[in-house]
Amino acid sequence: MSERFVDGQASELERAAEAALRPKSLAEFVGQPKLRAQLELILTAAKQRDTPPDHVLLSGPPGLGKTTLAMIIAAETGGVLRPTSGPAVQHAGDLAAILSSLNEHDVLFIDEIHRLARAAEEMLYLAMEDYRVDVVVGKGPGATSIPLTLPRFTVVGATTRAGLLPAPLRDRFGLTGHLEFYEPEELTRVLTRSAMLLGASLDPHAADLLAARSRGTPRIANRLLRRVQDWAQVHGSGALDVDATRAALELFEVDDRGLDRLDRAVMQALCTRFGGGPVGLTTLAVAVGEEAETVETVAEPFLVREGFIVRSPRGRVATAAAYTHLGLTPPADGTLPGI
Numbered sequence: 001m002s003e004r005f006v007d008g009q010a011s012e013l014e015r016a017a018e019a020a021l022r023p024k025s026l027a028e029f030v031g032q033p034k035l036r037a038q039l040e041l042i043l044t045a046a047k048q049r050d051t052p053p054d055h056v057l058l059s060g061p062p063g064l065g066k067t068t069l070a071m072i073i074a075a076e077t078g079g080v081l082r083p084t085s086g087p088a089v090q091h092a093g094d095l096a097a098i099l100s101s102l103n104e105h106d107v108l109f110i111d112e113i114h115r116l117a118r119a120a121e122e123m124l125y126l127a128m129e130d131y132r133v134d135v136v137v138g139k140g141p142g143a144t145s146i147p148l149t150l151p152r153f154t155v156v157g158a159t160t161r162a163g164l165l166p167a168p169l170r171d172r173f174g175l176t177g178h179l180e181f182y183e184p185e186e187l188t189r190v191l192t193r194s195a196m197l198l199g200a201s202l203d204p205h206a207a208d209l210l211a212a213r214s215r216g217t218p219r220i221a222n223r224l225l226r227r228v229q230d231w232a233q234v235h236g237s238g239a240l241d242v243d244a245t246r247a248a249l250e251l252f253e254v255d256d257r258g259l260d261r262l263d264r265a266v267m268q269a270l271c272t273r274f275g276g277g278p279v280g281l282t283t284l285a286v287a288v289g290e291e292a293e294t295v296e297t298v299a300e301p302f303l304v305r306e307g308f309i310v311r312s313p314r315g316r317v318a319t320a321a322a323y324t325h326l327g328l329t330p331p332a333d334g335t336l337p338g339i
Contacts, residue, residue: 021194021222022068024075030193031186031218032065035177039069042175043076052077052105054174055128055155057113059162061301063219064179066158070109073156079105086115095120096148099127104151113157114164121169128155128172160297181216181305184208190218191225195240200229206245213249213258215302220258227252257306257325262290262299264326267308270318271328278315 023029026040039056046053056073058066067083074081082102089095089110102108110116116124127133131150157173159165170176182190188204188211195202202225210228214221228240231248253261269287270277285292300316303309308322320330 021197022071024072026072026076028193029065029068029072030189031182032177032179035069035179038175038177039073043073046077052079052152052154055157055172057157057159057162057165057170057173057176058179059159059176060179061181061217062160062297063217064181065218066179067109067111070107070156070158073154074107074109077105077107077154079103079107079153081107081109083109083111085111086113089120090117092117092119092123095123095127096133099123099133099150100148102151102153104153106151106153107156108153109156109158111158112160113169114159114161116169121166124155125168125172181302182214182218182221183216184211187211187214187216187218187221191221194222194225198225198229200225200232200240201238202240203242203245206240206242209242209245209249213254213256215258216305217302224249224252224254258302259325262288262295263303263308265289266295266299266303267318267322267326270309270316271323271326276323276331277309277317278312280315284316 026036026043029036035058042053042056053073056069058069060066070083071081080103082098084098089098098108123133127150131152133148133150134146155173162170162176162178188207191207191210192202192204195207206228210221210224214224225240228245228248231251232238232240232244235247236244255264259267265288266284269284270279273287274284279287281296282292285295288295300309300311303322304311306321307319308325310317310319323330
Protein backbone atom coordinates (compact mmCIF):
# COMPACT_ATOMS: atom_id res chain seq x y z
CA MET A 1 0.00 0.00 0.00
CA SER A 2 1.50 3.34 -1.04
CA GLU A 3 2.24 6.10 1.46
CA ARG A 4 0.12 8.51 -0.58
CA PHE A 5 -2.89 6.18 -0.36
CA VAL A 6 -2.43 5.79 3.41
CA ASP A 7 -2.23 9.57 3.87
CA GLY A 8 -5.30 10.07 1.67
CA GLN A 9 -7.23 7.42 3.58
CA ALA A 10 -6.27 9.06 6.89
CA SER A 11 -7.45 12.44 5.61
CA GLU A 12 -10.77 10.96 4.51
CA LEU A 13 -11.25 9.36 7.93
CA GLU A 14 -10.40 12.68 9.60
CA ARG A 15 -12.94 14.53 7.47
CA ALA A 16 -15.56 11.87 8.15
CA ALA A 17 -14.96 12.13 11.90
CA GLU A 18 -15.23 15.92 11.72
CA ALA A 19 -18.46 15.74 9.72
CA ALA A 20 -19.99 13.33 12.23
CA LEU A 21 -19.56 15.93 14.98
CA ARG A 22 -21.30 18.75 13.09
CA PRO A 23 -24.66 19.92 14.54
CA LYS A 24 -27.60 19.04 12.32
CA SER A 25 -29.95 21.83 13.42
CA LEU A 26 -29.88 25.33 14.90
CA ALA A 27 -31.08 23.89 18.21
CA GLU A 28 -27.90 21.77 18.40
CA PHE A 29 -25.59 24.58 17.29
CA VAL A 30 -23.57 26.02 20.18
CA GLY A 31 -22.41 29.63 20.32
CA GLN A 32 -22.96 32.63 18.02
CA PRO A 33 -26.24 33.56 19.79
CA LYS A 34 -26.97 36.72 17.76
CA LEU A 35 -26.36 35.10 14.40
CA ARG A 36 -28.29 32.01 15.45
CA ALA A 37 -31.29 34.17 16.43
CA GLN A 38 -31.13 36.03 13.11
CA LEU A 39 -31.02 32.80 11.12
CA GLU A 40 -33.84 31.30 13.15
CA LEU A 41 -35.99 34.33 12.35
CA ILE A 42 -35.45 34.31 8.57
CA LEU A 43 -35.75 30.51 8.33
CA THR A 44 -38.99 30.44 10.31
CA ALA A 45 -40.44 33.31 8.25
CA ALA A 46 -39.45 31.57 5.01
CA LYS A 47 -41.10 28.34 6.12
CA GLN A 48 -44.33 30.18 6.95
CA ARG A 49 -44.31 31.82 3.50
CA ASP A 50 -43.22 28.56 1.82
CA THR A 51 -40.42 30.39 0.01
CA PRO A 52 -36.64 29.96 0.10
CA PRO A 53 -34.93 32.20 2.67
CA ASP A 54 -32.89 35.22 1.65
CA HIS A 55 -29.31 34.76 0.53
CA VAL A 56 -26.88 34.60 3.45
CA LEU A 57 -23.27 35.77 3.68
CA LEU A 58 -21.17 34.34 6.52
CA SER A 59 -17.78 35.81 7.35
CA GLY A 60 -15.16 35.07 9.98
CA PRO A 61 -11.97 33.10 10.64
CA PRO A 62 -11.75 29.43 9.62
CA GLY A 63 -13.25 26.74 11.83
CA LEU A 64 -16.04 28.72 13.49
CA GLY A 65 -18.98 27.01 11.76
CA LYS A 66 -19.68 28.66 8.38
CA THR A 67 -19.95 25.35 6.51
CA THR A 68 -21.97 23.83 9.34
CA LEU A 69 -24.47 26.70 9.24
CA ALA A 70 -24.82 26.29 5.47
CA MET A 71 -25.67 22.61 6.02
CA ILE A 72 -28.18 23.56 8.70
CA ILE A 73 -29.85 26.12 6.42
CA ALA A 74 -30.25 23.44 3.74
CA ALA A 75 -31.65 20.96 6.26
CA GLU A 76 -34.07 23.51 7.73
CA THR A 77 -35.41 24.51 4.29
CA GLY A 78 -35.76 20.93 3.06
CA GLY A 79 -33.40 21.51 0.17
CA VAL A 80 -30.13 19.93 -0.95
CA LEU A 81 -26.79 21.53 -0.19
CA ARG A 82 -24.75 22.07 -3.37
CA PRO A 83 -21.23 22.99 -2.26
CA THR A 84 -18.56 24.66 -4.37
CA SER A 85 -15.83 27.25 -3.84
CA GLY A 86 -14.69 30.50 -5.37
CA PRO A 87 -11.40 29.14 -6.74
CA ALA A 88 -13.27 26.24 -8.40
CA VAL A 89 -15.54 28.59 -10.39
CA GLN A 90 -13.17 30.31 -12.79
CA HIS A 91 -15.51 30.74 -15.77
CA ALA A 92 -19.10 31.85 -16.20
CA GLY A 93 -19.82 28.50 -17.85
CA ASP A 94 -18.76 26.68 -14.67
CA LEU A 95 -21.30 28.65 -12.65
CA ALA A 96 -24.00 28.27 -15.31
CA ALA A 97 -23.62 24.48 -15.15
CA ILE A 98 -23.99 24.53 -11.36
CA LEU A 99 -26.97 26.89 -11.40
CA SER A 100 -28.83 24.91 -14.07
CA SER A 101 -28.67 21.78 -11.89
CA LEU A 102 -30.36 23.42 -8.88
CA ASN A 103 -33.88 22.56 -7.75
CA GLU A 104 -36.43 24.55 -5.78
CA HIS A 105 -35.27 25.29 -2.20
CA ASP A 106 -31.71 24.05 -2.85
CA VAL A 107 -28.85 25.85 -1.11
CA LEU A 108 -25.81 26.80 -3.20
CA PHE A 109 -22.88 27.05 -0.78
CA ILE A 110 -19.90 29.01 -2.15
CA ASP A 111 -16.88 28.82 0.13
CA GLU A 112 -14.25 31.56 -0.20
CA ILE A 113 -16.74 33.50 -2.29
CA HIS A 114 -14.40 36.50 -2.47
CA ARG A 115 -12.23 34.46 -4.88
CA LEU A 116 -14.91 34.09 -7.57
CA ALA A 117 -13.80 35.04 -11.08
CA ARG A 118 -15.24 38.36 -12.27
CA ALA A 119 -17.29 36.82 -15.10
CA ALA A 120 -18.84 34.28 -12.75
CA GLU A 121 -19.48 37.01 -10.20
CA GLU A 122 -21.47 39.09 -12.70
CA MET A 123 -23.54 36.04 -13.67
CA LEU A 124 -24.23 35.36 -9.98
CA TYR A 125 -25.65 38.90 -9.56
CA LEU A 126 -28.43 38.17 -12.04
CA ALA A 127 -29.06 34.67 -10.69
CA MET A 128 -29.42 35.90 -7.10
CA GLU A 129 -31.64 38.83 -7.97
CA ASP A 130 -33.83 37.64 -10.85
CA TYR A 131 -33.38 33.85 -10.71
CA ARG A 132 -32.22 33.64 -14.30
CA VAL A 133 -28.99 33.52 -16.27
CA ASP A 134 -28.15 34.37 -19.85
CA VAL A 135 -26.26 31.54 -21.53
CA VAL A 136 -24.22 32.60 -24.56
CA VAL A 137 -24.19 30.03 -27.37
CA GLY A 138 -21.64 30.31 -30.18
CA LYS A 139 -18.86 32.81 -30.76
CA GLY A 140 -18.32 36.01 -32.67
CA PRO A 141 -21.08 37.72 -34.67
CA GLY A 142 -23.19 34.55 -34.65
CA ALA A 143 -23.31 34.25 -30.86
CA THR A 144 -26.76 34.31 -29.29
CA SER A 145 -27.85 34.79 -25.68
CA ILE A 146 -30.43 32.34 -24.36
CA PRO A 147 -32.18 33.30 -21.09
CA LEU A 148 -32.50 30.40 -18.67
CA THR A 149 -35.02 30.62 -15.84
CA LEU A 150 -33.83 29.18 -12.52
CA PRO A 151 -35.85 27.74 -9.63
CA ARG A 152 -35.87 29.83 -6.46
CA PHE A 153 -32.85 28.87 -4.40
CA THR A 154 -30.65 30.30 -1.66
CA VAL A 155 -27.00 31.28 -1.94
CA VAL A 156 -24.92 30.91 1.21
CA GLY A 157 -21.53 32.54 0.76
CA ALA A 158 -18.65 32.04 3.17
CA THR A 159 -15.53 34.15 3.36
CA THR A 160 -12.57 34.67 5.65
CA ARG A 161 -11.93 38.08 4.06
CA ALA A 162 -15.19 40.00 3.80
CA GLY A 163 -13.34 43.19 2.88
CA LEU A 164 -12.42 41.72 -0.51
CA LEU A 165 -16.05 41.22 -1.53
CA PRO A 166 -17.22 43.82 -4.08
CA ALA A 167 -20.09 45.97 -2.82
CA PRO A 168 -22.57 44.88 -5.57
CA LEU A 169 -22.18 41.24 -4.51
CA ARG A 170 -22.34 41.98 -0.78
CA ASP A 171 -25.51 44.05 -1.25
CA ARG A 172 -27.37 41.12 -2.79
CA PHE A 173 -27.30 39.14 0.45
CA GLY A 174 -30.34 39.56 2.66
CA LEU A 175 -28.38 38.62 5.80
CA THR A 176 -24.72 39.28 6.48
CA GLY A 177 -23.46 37.54 9.61
CA HIS A 178 -20.03 37.59 11.20
CA LEU A 179 -18.92 34.63 13.31
CA GLU A 180 -16.94 35.52 16.43
CA PHE A 181 -14.37 33.44 18.30
CA TYR A 182 -15.96 31.25 20.98
CA GLU A 183 -15.70 31.74 24.71
CA PRO A 184 -14.15 28.88 26.76
CA GLU A 185 -17.54 28.07 28.31
CA GLU A 186 -19.07 27.62 24.85
CA LEU A 187 -16.20 25.41 23.75
CA THR A 188 -16.66 23.27 26.86
CA ARG A 189 -20.25 22.63 25.73
CA VAL A 190 -19.02 21.80 22.22
CA LEU A 191 -16.45 19.35 23.60
CA THR A 192 -18.94 17.69 25.95
CA ARG A 193 -21.36 17.12 23.07
CA SER A 194 -18.59 15.85 20.78
CA ALA A 195 -17.27 13.43 23.40
CA MET A 196 -20.77 12.02 23.84
CA LEU A 197 -21.06 11.49 20.06
CA LEU A 198 -17.66 9.78 20.03
CA GLY A 199 -18.74 7.51 22.88
CA ALA A 200 -15.90 8.80 25.05
CA SER A 201 -15.82 9.64 28.75
CA LEU A 202 -14.56 13.22 29.02
CA ASP A 203 -13.62 14.51 32.46
CA PRO A 204 -15.13 18.01 33.08
CA HIS A 205 -11.71 19.38 34.11
CA ALA A 206 -10.18 17.93 30.94
CA ALA A 207 -12.94 19.62 28.91
CA ASP A 208 -12.11 22.97 30.52
CA LEU A 209 -8.41 22.44 29.80
CA LEU A 210 -9.08 21.64 26.15
CA ALA A 211 -11.46 24.58 25.79
CA ALA A 212 -8.84 26.98 27.15
CA ARG A 213 -6.30 25.81 24.55
CA SER A 214 -8.56 25.65 21.50
CA ARG A 215 -8.01 29.25 20.32
CA GLY A 216 -11.72 30.02 20.49
CA THR A 217 -12.36 27.66 17.56
CA PRO A 218 -14.67 24.61 17.61
CA ARG A 219 -12.82 22.88 14.77
CA ILE A 220 -9.58 23.01 16.75
CA ALA A 221 -11.37 21.92 19.92
CA ASN A 222 -12.80 18.82 18.20
CA ARG A 223 -9.46 18.03 16.58
CA LEU A 224 -7.65 18.20 19.93
CA LEU A 225 -10.38 16.08 21.50
CA ARG A 226 -9.75 13.33 18.95
CA ARG A 227 -5.99 13.51 19.59
CA VAL A 228 -6.60 13.15 23.33
CA GLN A 229 -8.85 10.18 22.59
CA ASP A 230 -6.03 8.66 20.50
CA TRP A 231 -3.52 9.16 23.32
CA ALA A 232 -5.86 7.70 25.93
CA GLN A 233 -6.52 4.68 23.72
CA VAL A 234 -2.85 3.97 22.98
CA HIS A 235 -1.09 5.03 26.17
CA GLY A 236 -3.77 5.45 28.82
CA SER A 237 -6.79 3.73 30.24
CA GLY A 238 -9.15 4.95 27.53
CA ALA A 239 -10.64 7.65 29.77
CA LEU A 240 -10.20 11.24 28.66
CA ASP A 241 -8.92 12.62 31.95
CA VAL A 242 -6.66 15.57 32.77
CA ASP A 243 -3.46 13.52 32.64
CA ALA A 244 -4.25 12.15 29.18
CA THR A 245 -5.22 15.63 28.01
CA ARG A 246 -2.01 17.25 29.25
CA ALA A 247 0.12 14.49 27.72
CA ALA A 248 -1.60 14.75 24.33
CA LEU A 249 -1.35 18.54 24.25
CA GLU A 250 2.35 18.36 25.07
CA LEU A 251 2.91 15.77 22.33
CA PHE A 252 1.19 17.95 19.73
CA GLU A 253 3.00 21.11 20.94
CA VAL A 254 -0.05 23.08 22.06
CA ASP A 255 0.98 25.38 24.91
CA ASP A 256 -1.04 26.85 27.78
CA ARG A 257 -2.28 29.77 25.65
CA GLY A 258 -3.36 27.52 22.79
CA LEU A 259 -0.44 28.48 20.56
CA ASP A 260 0.92 25.78 18.26
CA ARG A 261 4.13 25.40 16.29
CA LEU A 262 3.15 27.89 13.56
CA ASP A 263 2.08 30.57 16.04
CA ARG A 264 5.32 30.33 17.98
CA ALA A 265 7.35 30.26 14.75
CA VAL A 266 5.71 33.52 13.61
CA MET A 267 6.39 35.17 16.97
CA GLN A 268 9.93 33.79 17.14
CA ALA A 269 10.75 35.10 13.66
CA LEU A 270 9.35 38.54 14.48
CA CYS A 271 11.18 38.83 17.79
CA THR A 272 14.56 37.30 16.92
CA ARG A 273 15.09 37.59 13.16
CA PHE A 274 13.45 40.93 12.51
CA GLY A 275 13.99 42.76 15.79
CA GLY A 276 10.29 42.87 16.60
CA GLY A 277 9.30 44.24 13.19
CA PRO A 278 7.80 45.80 11.26
CA VAL A 279 8.06 43.11 8.57
CA GLY A 280 5.90 42.39 5.53
CA LEU A 281 3.59 39.39 5.41
CA THR A 282 5.39 37.71 2.50
CA THR A 283 8.79 38.02 4.16
CA LEU A 284 7.40 36.70 7.42
CA ALA A 285 5.77 33.73 5.65
CA VAL A 286 9.04 32.83 3.91
CA ALA A 287 10.86 33.00 7.25
CA VAL A 288 8.53 30.41 8.80
CA GLY A 289 8.26 28.24 5.69
CA GLU A 290 4.54 28.73 5.09
CA GLU A 291 2.30 30.32 2.48
CA ALA A 292 1.44 33.96 3.12
CA GLU A 293 -2.29 33.14 3.08
CA THR A 294 -1.77 30.45 5.74
CA VAL A 295 -0.01 32.89 8.05
CA GLU A 296 -2.63 35.58 7.42
CA THR A 297 -5.76 33.44 7.84
CA VAL A 298 -4.65 30.72 10.29
CA ALA A 299 -2.11 32.25 12.66
CA GLU A 300 -2.62 36.01 12.58
CA PRO A 301 -6.28 36.37 13.69
CA PHE A 302 -5.63 34.60 16.98
CA LEU A 303 -2.23 36.23 17.59
CA VAL A 304 -3.72 39.69 17.01
CA ARG A 305 -6.72 38.90 19.19
CA GLU A 306 -4.46 37.74 22.03
CA GLY A 307 -2.25 40.82 21.73
CA PHE A 308 0.92 39.04 20.60
CA ILE A 309 1.32 40.86 17.29
CA VAL A 310 0.02 44.07 15.74
CA ARG A 311 -0.73 44.85 12.11
CA SER A 312 0.74 48.26 11.33
CA PRO A 313 0.80 50.21 8.03
CA ARG A 314 4.44 49.16 7.61
CA GLY A 315 3.99 45.47 8.47
CA ARG A 316 3.64 43.03 11.36
CA VAL A 317 5.05 43.97 14.77
CA ALA A 318 5.62 41.83 17.87
CA THR A 319 4.31 43.16 21.18
CA ALA A 320 5.93 42.92 24.60
CA ALA A 321 3.55 40.04 25.37
CA ALA A 322 5.08 38.02 22.52
CA TYR A 323 8.59 38.49 23.92
CA THR A 324 7.43 37.51 27.40
CA HIS A 325 5.59 34.41 26.18
CA LEU A 326 8.72 33.21 24.38
CA GLY A 327 10.88 33.86 27.43
CA LEU A 328 12.67 36.77 25.77
CA THR A 329 13.39 40.25 27.09
CA PRO A 330 11.06 42.91 25.63
CA PRO A 331 12.51 46.16 24.24
CA ALA A 332 13.97 48.27 27.03
CA ASP A 333 11.84 51.33 26.32
CA GLY A 334 8.65 49.26 26.09
CA THR A 335 7.67 50.81 22.76
CA LEU A 336 6.69 48.94 19.62
CA PRO A 337 8.88 49.60 16.57
CA GLY A 338 7.31 50.84 13.39
CA ILE A 339 3.99 52.04 14.88
